[in-house]
Amino acid sequence: MPLTMNRVSVPVTVDAEKCIAGKGCTVCVESCPLDLLAIDKEKGTAYMRFDECWYCLPCEKDCPTGAIHVDIPYLLR
Amino acid sequence: MNGLDMEVDVLVIGGGTAGPMAAVKAKEKNPALRVMLLEKANVKRSGAISMGMDGLNNAVIPGHATPEQYVKEITVANDGIVNQKTVLAYAQQSFSMIEELDRWGVKFEKDETGDYAVKKVHHMGTYVLPMPEGHHMKKVLYRQLKKWRVDITNRYMATRLLLDRNGAIAGAMVLDSRTGEFSVIRSKAVILCTGAAGRLGLPASGYLFGTYENPTNAGDGYSMAYHAGAELSGIECFQINPLIKDYNGPSCAYVTGPFGGYTANAKGERFIECDYWSGQMMLEFYRELEGGNGPVFLKMNHLAEETISTIEHILHTNERPSRGRFHEGRGSNYRDAMVEMHISEIGLCSGHSASGVWVNERAETTVPGLYAAGDLACVPHNYMLGAFVYGRLAGESAAEYCAVRALAAVESDQVERERARVLGPLAHRDGLPPSQVEYKLRRMVNDYLQPPKVTRKMEIGLQRFAEVAEDLTRMSATNPHELMRAMEVHAILDCAEMAARASLYRTESRWGLYHYRADHPEKNDKDWFVHVQVKKGDGGDMSCFKRPIDPYVVPLDEEEKAAYDHLRITKQAAVA
Numbered sequence: 324m325p326l327t328m329n330r331v332s333v334p335v336t337v338d339a340e341k342c343i344a345g346k347g348c349t350v351c352v353e354s355c356p357l358d359l360l361a362i363d364k365e366k367g368t369a370y371m372r373f374d375e376c377w378y379c380l381p382c383e384k385d386c387p388t389g390a391i392h393v394d395i396p397y398l399l400r
Numbered sequence: 401m402n403g404l405d406m407e408v409d410v411l412v413i414g415g416g417t418a419g420p421m422a423a424v425k426a427k428e429k430n431p432a433l434r435v436m437l438l439e440k441a442n443v444k445r446s447g448a449i450s451m452g453m454d455g456l457n458n459a460v461i462p463g464h465a466t467p468e469q470y471v472k473e474i475t476v477a478n479d480g481i482v483n484q485k486t487v488l489a490y491a492q493q494s495f496s497m498i499e500e501l502d503r504w505g506v507k508f509e510k511d512e513t514g515d516y517a518v519k520k521v522h523h524m525g526t527y528v529l530p531m532p533e534g535h536h537m538k539k540v541l542y543r544q545l546k547k548w549r550v551d552i553t554n555r556y557m558a559t560r561l562l563l564d565r566n567g568a569i570a571g572a573m574v575l576d577s578r579t580g581e582f583s584v585i586r587s588k589a590v591i592l593c594t595g596a597a598g599r600l601g602l603p604a605s606g607y608l609f610g611t612y613e614n615p616t617n618a619g620d621g622y623s624m625a626y627h628a629g630a631e632l633s634g635i636e637c638f639q640i641n642p643l644i645k646d647y648n649g650p651s652c653a654y655v656t657g658p659f660g661g662y663t664a665n666a667k668g669e670r671f672i673e674c675d676y677w678s679g680q681m682m683l684e685f686y687r688e689l690e691g692g693n694g695p696v697f698l699k700m701n702h703l704a705e706e707t708i709s710t711i712e713h714i715l716h717t718n719e720r721p722s723r724g725r726f727h728e729g730r731g732s733n734y735r736d737a738m739v740e741m742h743i744s745e746i747g748l749c750s751g752h753s754a755s756g757v758w759v760n761e762r763a764e765t766t767v768p769g770l771y772a773a774g775d776l777a778c779v780p781h782n783y784m785l786g787a788f789v790y791g792r793l794a795g796e797s798a799a800e801y802c803a804v805r806a807l808a809a810v811e812s813d814q815v816e817r818e819r820a821r822v823l824g825p826l827a828h829r830d831g832l833p834p835s836q837v838e839y840k841l842r843r844m845v846n847d848y849l850q851p852p853k854v855t856r857k858m859e860i861g862l863q864r865f866a867e868v869a870e871d872l873t874r875m876s877a878t879n880p881h882e883l884m885r886a887m888e889v890h891a892i893l894d895c896a897e898m899a900a901r902a903s904l905y906r907t908e909s910r911w912g913l914y915h916y917r918a919d920h921p922e923k924n925d926k927d928w929f930v931h932v933q934v935k936k937g938d939g940g941d942m943s944c945f946k947r948p949i950d951p952y953v954v955p956l957d958e959e960e961k962a963a964y965d966h967l968r969i970t971k972q973a974a975v976a
């Protein structure tokens with residue numbers, strides 16, 4: 324079956340300066356009820372892997388360094 | 401066999417609200433039991449209360465209300481179709497549950513004398529207890545889970561229940577959503593606490609996950625109970641909620657109402673007498689929304705600055721804390737203008753309306769060894785406190801059942817069939833993406849099932865659903881996460897079919913908008929003062945049938961019965 328990839332803007336932004344995933348932090352990955360976040364091993368930061376957000380904010384509230392910001396998804400803004 | 405294959409006594413599926421309570425109560429009843437709490441997300445942050453809760457919507461507190469008054473209120477709010485014994489069991493245990501939560505550290509609003517500060521939102525009685533500090537709910541529950549040494553298993557999705565040769569529970573089959581591994585958990589009893597079927601209708605925005613309910617709750621439990629042969633009830637009594645337009649948070653009459661906020665039309669006038677969520681209220685809401693005085697708004701701009709900041713503090717920090725960001729982005733402010741409202745997508749949820757797995761007052765379903773609690777168990781308008789009370793009942797009942805029950809033998813053909821179904825999408829790498837199948841299915845749900853319900857439309861809907869059923873086997877998953885989503889689409893389809901069949905079966909209108917049938921607009925008590933049950937028939941087809949309503953334990957007079965029939969404000973009353 325022919326398939327293609329669509330680009331989408333995602334609601335979660337991670338501040339690479341503040342994120343300490345490189346030191347082993349995975350707090351936001353464990354918090355997200357929808358399991359949408361992952362760690363980019365090369366960059367040592369968390370990122371949003373799937374655009375399936377409930378904009379509920381546990382990721383942002385639980386992050387120890389304030390690195391995460393959740394926006395309202397573009398379609399609803 | 402795989403990594404997690406295990407044996408426990410009680411398996412609780414879903415660790416949101418009812419689930420942790422059920423697990424703790426099973427342990428309290430018998431600490432020797434092996435109790436596992438299996439959760440698709442992480443119990444620290446899962447379910448409807450992942451960030452907390454604004455308050456108790458249905459607190460029955462001595463001095464403010466009696467269990468009998470509450471049973472009456474819910475009987476009329478749910479248009480007579482209730483098994484009153486289940487509602488009474490909730491009402492009688494509501495206060496002891498509040499006291500227990502209070503001891504555990506949940507903070508409820510109290511007045512100067514230390515009494516609970518209950519507010520009136522319902523039509524008849526006083527039941528709403530605010531929790532301005534309600535954001536610590538999950539922490540409180542987690543402490544209890546640790547204290548009672550419940551075995552917590554996060555990031556696993558249960559996909560089907562396992563039955564023994566006689567149709568009793570033998571365990572469940574589960575998928576590790578991080579590795580894609582499939583395994584079997586044998587258990588004597590299963591307690592289903594998987595929440596609402598929240599990903600049924602598509603939100604008007606088109607964003608699949610912008611649902612009112614926490615979208616991890618895709619209806620898995622409804623589907624699992626159905627395939628295990630359990631009876632489901634009231635499926636045609638949809639959940640439809642009044643929300644902020646484009647934002648999925650409640651409007652929220654329960655929070656703003658006691659402060660003087662209310663639902664208004666475009667002229668700023670009240671049009672409903674009572675903001676308590678019922679199908680009857682939603683019908684008036686819908687009429688105003690679609691009529692010349694529409695759309696509908698939440699009016700707070702007449703309130704004092706102090707009051708508005710208090711409301712903002714509650715609405716923007718607790719339950720749906722991203723709400724402030726939404727308003728900021730739109731440049732809207734409760735002080736300046738009314739806030740536009742809309743109605744939600746449809747869902748199945750007994751926490752808010754009445755659709756669920758049939759349970760009795762001990763939280764037993766019709767399948768031996770299977771218990772249900774929370775939004776997916778049919779106890780109308782049960783909300784969060786109802787999830788806790790039925791969680792407790794289910795935990796205790798399951799613990800008692802374990803005392804007289806051994807683990808059943810595993811029927812390997814069930815396991816192999818399920819393994820093939822679950823792992824199927826990993827086998828073909830270039831099949832249909834689950835998200836596309838889900839989008840199409842849920843768009844069809846909107847087109848054909850959203851009230852006003854029309855017979856011919858629902859029939860066409862069923863044809864479309866049958867076509868989507870064929871697409872299920874053509875889905876592919878490129879990673880374990882997508883595999884979990886693919887399995888959710890299976891559950892959503894089951895829920896869509898149940899919603900269509902139960903709605904077609906009840907050829908009358910009832911519950912206001914929730915079951916408003918344009919071609920059967922009248923309520924017909926002669927033929928339809930009954931529960932409508934959905935069950936998997938012996939041949940594997942979906943069947944519907946009537947279940948008589950047990951004689952009321954709390955009788956109502958005619959005037960009381962009609963209390964929710966006149967929610968629209970008459971012109972004269974509006975002036976007064």
Ligand SMILES: Cc1cc2nc3c(=O)[nH]c(=O)nc-3n(C[C@H](O)[C@H](O)[C@H](O)COP(=O)(O)OP(=O)(O)OC[C@H]3O[C@@H](n4cnc5c(N)ncnc54)[C@H](O)[C@@H]3O)c2cc1C
Binds near residue numbers: 446612720
């Ligand atoms: C936005 C919102 C606001 C609300 N406000 C109020 C309020 O102010 N007052 C009030 O009383 N009530 C309120 N309610 C209702 C109340 O929150 C619910 O009735 C109650 O929390 C339901 O509890 P539950 O255990 O049934 O579901 P949940 O708490 O949602 O838990 C279900 C759990 O099951 C898990 N799960 C789902 N499928 C599977 C699977 N296949 N395998 C494993 N796990 C699975 C989910 O991840 C989830 O953690 C609100 C609900 C919402 C959505």
Ligand code: SF4
Binds near residue numbers: 357
């Ligand atoms: S806002 Fe909620 S759903 Fe979105 S990434 Fe954060 S925790 Fe996950």
Ligand code: SF4
Binds near residue numbers: 337348351389391
């Ligand atoms: S919780 Fe914060 S610091 Fe930790 S990985 Fe996530 S974004 Fe980085």
